[in-house]
Amino acid sequence: MNLIASKSQLRASFARWALLFVPLILLLGSLSGQLGSSDTAWFAGLRKPxxxxxxxxxxxxxxxxxxxxxxxxxxVASAWGAHGRRLALGVFALHFIGTLAWTPVFFGLQEMRIALWVLVYVVVSLFVVVLLFGRVRKVAxxxxxxxxxxxxxxxxxxxxFIIANPAGGETRQAQAAVRAAL
Known part of the structure; x- marks a missing residue:
């Protein structure tokens, strides 16, 4: 029994995975964008760096x-049998949650400081993902x-944005003033 896949089998496996992952990642990114948008009075009122x-x-x-x-x-997914493949995919999934969370945190919740910490997590975890992907497939x-x-x-x-808007923006300032008045 031959356990080595032919080049055409490897290309077909990659194509199938690409047809799954490219639209999936685009869909998840789009859904994240629906949970927070830059088309708000709050964002329009921020001083832009x-x-x-x-x-x-x-x-x-x-x-x-x-x-x-x-x-x-x-x-990575098409690298059947590659050492570290499952770990790389699992760590990526944990990482990508952070990427998807940033938009709703920054735009939806209007929490710039928490969003910055989300991005710190994204950068650090992505660095780990790059290293793990590199062990499986350099091109990845x-x-x-x-x-x-x-x-x-x-x-x-x-x-x-935090430096330019230390109070968190006009809408946040107005909300704080209302809470202080109560």
Missing amino acids: EIFPPSAVFGIAWSVLFVLIGLALAF ALLLLPYLGWVAFASVLNYE
Whole structure:
């Protein structure tokens, strides 16, 4: 019995996993975006840091990154029998919860400081994921590097929002004033 897969079998396995993971990651990202949006009076009222890019950049960047993430997952998932495959996929799943949580925490709950801690978790856990993916398939780790760069930038941007808006924004200030008056 031959346990070695042919190149065409490996390509087919990767394609099947990619057809699962790319749309799944895009869907999860979209659902996360529905739980918090930048189209709020609170966000419009925030002072934007100088490094804040045009709003259109975020949708484009995340769409590209989610495709790369799905492809990286497909490379690891299709590496049947590779040492560390299951661990890498499991750690990724735990990591990705943080990525999905940031938007609802920052935009939905309007908690910039907690969102920054979420991003710290995302960056640290993603670094571990990159190392684990690299042990399974180097190309998978390389596909995650733009994502690592983006979440590192997002962390700096989140921090800059806190510095520029120490009270948490106009809506948060108004809510605090109402609570103080009661």
